[in-house]
Amino acid sequence: MVNDKIGVYVCHCGGNISDVVDVYKVVKAVQNFPNVAVAKEFMFMCSDQGQQMIEDDIKELGLNGVVVASCSPHLHETTFRKVLARAGLNPFLFEHINIREHAAWAHKHDPEGATEKAIRLVRSGIAKVSKARALESIRIDMPPQILIIGAGIAGIRSALDLAKLGIEVHLVEQLPFVGGRIAQGYGAYPSGKIGTELIDELVEELKKEKSNIHLYTNAEVVSIEGFIGNFEVEIQINPRYVVKECDKFDEAIEKCPIEVLDEFNYGMTKRKAIYYPYPNAYPELPAIDMNACNKCGECVNVCGDAIDLDQKPERKKIKASIITFATGFDPYEPKEGEYGYKQFDNVVTLPQFERLLALSNGKLEYKGKEIKDVAFIYCVGSREREGEHKYCSRYCCTATINAALAANQKFGVRTFHVYRDIRTYGKYETYYEEASKNGAVFLKFSPDEPPEITQSGDKLIVKVKDQLTFGEEIEIPVDMVVLSVGMVPRKTEVVSMLRVPYSMDGFLQEVHPKLRPVETAIGGVLIAGACQAPKDTVEATASASATAAKASTYLLRGYTELDPFIVEVDAEKCTGCGDCVEECMFGSIELKDVNGEKKAFVIEATCRGCGACAGICPEEAINLRGYTYDQLRAQIDAMLEEVEE
Amino acid sequence: MTGDDFRPKILIFAAEMAYRAADAAGLTKAEYPSNTYYIRIPCSSLLRPDLILYAFKKGFDGVLVASSGDDCPFMGEACIEKTSKRAEKAYELLEQNGIERERFKVAGICSTCVEALRRQIQDLNETLQSLGPIKTT
Incomplete structure (x- = not known):
């Protein structure tokens, strides 16, 4: 079928176009082109008058296609599609040709070249529209329910924002307690508030939103099926073995004979098999670590049926219109011997040092010895020349100085900062100034000659060639060396279930850093916090609130419309080879048996419309709606038609 | 017709981000040869190698696939691999049909990569001027 009554509208853009392009010549060169019913120029096509002219022509002349040649389609494509719709014509029988930019x-x-170019571009649009088909936007219902994976500060922030709008939130946390990395941190800048206090405040809010937030701790996502508007998720809630309240938990914990390294304190202290990671942790019930527990029954003797050592995992099915990943990061774990790590006792990472600050009272102590001088080494596991971590984690400069300031102010510790480059960007520049004023010593090393750590007596010696004093070799005796480690991405299984793309650095990738910063290439899947890239607390919570706002634009309206530009398979041409199935990044094509023959089928709700499957098909059996190969060939032909002088 | 008078016809398949770069080029009044004709496509992975051959056979002197590169809004970095796969096949087709491979270029152009777009166009334009018009059958 050919659309044989096409209206062509060439815009002057008030001279922006017509000062260079001879718009009258363009009209003349296309008015007798095949399938053109009418061609006009006008001063401002986007004005009310311009729009009305097109609308009237569609109705009066019975146009079955429209081409507007004006500015970029990113400005007014939607405007003109609406004109077609108002006139009762399918809005996709339209092509927007850009002759301005x-x-x-x-x-x-x-000007002559520009005019010739405009003529060829407009003809290409006409040829395309002549082969266009009416298309319908794909409407998908969006019931107001969402799954958020990860109950760290980003997951909780996002959950709270959504719950306050009356949206049903399923918040799934793999650990037995909420709070994530922030709970482990010390003074989260800028307020300097202790990490656990920050989480406490959010937990208080969480308790008020119990009717809208279903919190599952010690839980993992087992499977995800479906697509935007209709995700079906199965989760497994692993046993906590503590099943109800009891006022003697403290006694039970004391009686527990098992001691293991406490991962919450990065292995610097020990905890029992029944434990809280820290006082006031949430949920209030302690958890039992069954990998450590020997089922001696001491805790049961104290707490009776509040503890069930035979509790079984539980599976649960959840429906969600949108899924938000707030799965966080891991701190970089230095290699053994990297700056003396695991080689000398008093070499620790920044997260360990922050725990130490949180746990110390009166004086800073580690392994029974008071710490009076600390050297911080920057960029450990960041900006590597070779290897996986070539990126800058960015938060570490500020976090290190922040921790150093706290150590100095609270415990009188002297600090030395051995850095490659340093930037406490934005409003935190004052931290650097304050540290400098308080006697912190800064030494700059070159990555060609990194500092060396050795031991001498009960001191560690940091040897550094200081670039600020033109390469003078300086030896600093300290009680402790702190490695300022970057953030590394977490590879979680749940990410691969949804095929969310990773960036070059291994973090989850947004569609576009500026245009669609919290959405992923998978429809209905959003990312919050440091699973996207290294972020500080401020940036993580900002992105978390952004995902909540983005999710609510779908969930409060109750439906979404997807562009109709998805692929379709011509079953007659399809040989069932399956190349397309392999080529599709989104699992949106599958082979099905039809009367004993294999044929490709498109899962319309998940097709993103890239057309990769069409590009690989050996039979040209797949076409992308709105960009069919017949249309593309017709565009090529039309562009090459002779243009009269 | 060769030499100074020859204005090669260059077809540019502009994927989402590259199309925006062409918008930005206009917006910043970054001039480049006008014998450049865009066809808008969502993603360069859509392009069948035979479509490239078709453009040459119909009379385009040069073809530039302006891909979104790793900024591809559909698949990010994977776009580069898929587009390269198509390009390799297209080069084979061109060779089989006696069309100089220099007439065909693929480049990743981000939404603000105005200079990269201009450079690609200028390079191809110069190459085509020395090669002369395409011989169509």
């Missing part, structure tokens, strides 16, 4: 503005010293 792509012709007039780019070639202002070559």
Whole structure:
């Protein structure tokens, strides 16, 4: 079928176009082109008058296709599609041709060339529309329910924002307690509030939103099926073995004979098999670590049926319209011997040092010895020349100085900062100034000659060639060396279930850093916090609130419309080879048996419309709606038609 | 017709981000040769190698696939691999049909990569001027 009554509208853009492109010549060169019913120029096509002219022509002349040649489609494509819809014509029988940015503005010293270009571009649009089909946007219902994976500060922030709008939130946390990495941190800048206090405040809010937030701790996502608007998720809630309240938990914990390294304190202290990671942890019930527990029954003797050592895992099915990943990061774990790590006792990472600050009272002590001098080594596991971590984790400069300031102010510790480059960006520049004023010593090393750590008596010696004093070799005796480690991405299984793309650095990738910063290439899947890239607390919570706002735009309206530009399979041409199935990044094509023959089928709700499957098909059996190969060939043909002088 | 008078016809398949770069080029009045004709496509992975051959056979002197590169809004970095796969096949087709491979270029162009776009166009334009018009059958 050919659309044989096409209206072509060439815009002057008040001279922006017509000062360079001869719009009258363009009209003349296309008015007798095949399938054109009418061609007009007008001063401002986007004005009310311009729009009305097109609307009237569609109705009066019975147009079955429209081409507007004006500015970029990113400005007014939607405007003109609406004109078609108002006139009762399918809005996708339209092509927007850009003769302003792509012709007039780019070639202002070559008006003849610009005019010829405009003619060829407009003809291409006409050829495309002549082969266009009416298309319908794909409407998908979005019941107000969401799954958020990870109950760290980003997951909780996002959950709270959504719950306050009356949206049902399923918040799944793999650990027995909420709070994530922030609970482990010391003074989270800028307020300097202790990490656990920050989480406490959020937990208080969480308790008030119990009717809208279903919190599952010690839980993992087992499977995810479906697509935007209709995800079906199965979770497994692993046993906590503590099943109800009891006022003698403290006694039970004391009686427990098992001691293991406490991962919450990065292995610097020990905890029992029944434990809280820290006082006031949430949920209030302690958890039992069954990998450590020997089922001696001491805790049961104290707490009776509040403890069930035979509790079984539980599976639960959840429905969600949108899924938000707030799965966080891991601190970089230095290699053994990297700056003396695991080689000398008093070499620790920044997260360990922060725990130490949180646990110390009166004086800073580690392994029974008071710490009076600390050297911080920056960029450990960041900005590597070789290896996986070439990126800058960015938060570490500020976090290190923040921790150093706290150590100095609270415990009188002297601090030395051995850095490659340093930037406490934005409003935190004052931290650097304050540290400098308080006697912190800064030494700059070159990555070609990194500092060396050795031991001498009960001191560690940091040997550094200081670039600030033109390469003078300086030896600093200290009680402790703190490695300022970067953030590394977490590879979680749940990410691969949804095929969320990773960036070059291994973090989850957004569609576009500026245009669609919290959405992923998978429809209905959003990312919050440091699973996207290294972020500080401020940035993580900002992105978390952004995902909540983005999710609510779908969930409060109750439906979404997807562009109709998805692929379709011509079953007659399809040989069932399956190349397309392999080529699709999104699992949106599958092979099905039809009367004993294999044929490709498109899962319309998940097709993103890239057309990769069509590009690989050996039979040209797949076409992308709105960009069919017949249309593309017709565009090529039309562009090459002769243009009269 | 060769030499100074020859204005090669260059077809540019502009994927989402590259199309925006062409918008930005106009917006910043960055001039480049006007014998450059865009066809808008969502993603360069859509392009069948035979479509590239078709463009040459119909009379385009040069073809530039302006891909979104790793900024591809559909698949990010994976776009580069898929587009390269198509390009390799297209080069084979061109060779079989006696069309100089220099007439065909693929480049990743981000939404603000105005200079990269201009450079690609200028390079191809110069190459085509020395090669002369395409011989169509």
